Amino acid sequence: AMLVAVLVLGAQLARGRDISGFLQVQHKSHCYFSNGTQRVRLLNRYIQNHQQLLHFDSDLGHFVADVPLGELIAESWNTQPGLLEGVWAVVETFCWNNYQVAKSFTLERRGQ
Numbered sequence: 014a015m016l017v018a019v020l021v022l023g024a025q026l027a028r029g030r031d032i033s034g035f036l037q038v039q040h041k042s043h044c045y046f047s048n049g050t051q052r053v054r055l056l057n058r059y060i061q062n063h064q065q066l067l068h069f070d071s072d073l074g075h076f077v078a079d080v081p082l083g084e085l086i087a088e089s090w091n092t093q094p095g096l097l098e099g100v101w102a103v104v105e106t107f108c109w110n111n112y113q114v115a116k117s118f119t120l121e122r123r124g125q
Contacts, residue, residue, distance in 0.1 A: 024082040025063050035062075036061070036062065039061075040058070040059055041057070041058045041060065042055065042056070042103060042107055043057075044056075044107065044108035044111065044112065045054040050112065053108050055100070055103055058085070065079045066079060066080055067074075071100075071104060073089075076090045083108070
């Protein structure tokens with residue numbers, strides 16, 4: 014949603030002007046399952062212009078800066094309980110739901 018807002022607002026503000034730069038923002042979520050589904054690890058990566066600024070690792074339980082630019086963001090996000098709860102909810106909503114959908118294509122076809 015944030016990327017869409019940046020693109021739409023950027024297009025509106027730049028209308029009739031030469032564009033002087035480009036900003037690419039990515040958010041990637043990775044779910045790792047071990048011991049069947051008894052253990053789930055979530056890794057959320059936040060990337061700007063091909064550089065990872067910070068990440069959330071559910072094994073650590075908080076955001077970690079990967080470069081100096083990500084330090085202020087990580088500090089701010091780690092002090093917001095609602096944001097941290099939302100990231101933890103991703104394990105339930107994103108990881109588990111996608112596991113249920115994907116298992117018929119991956120785990121159940123291993124022996125075929």
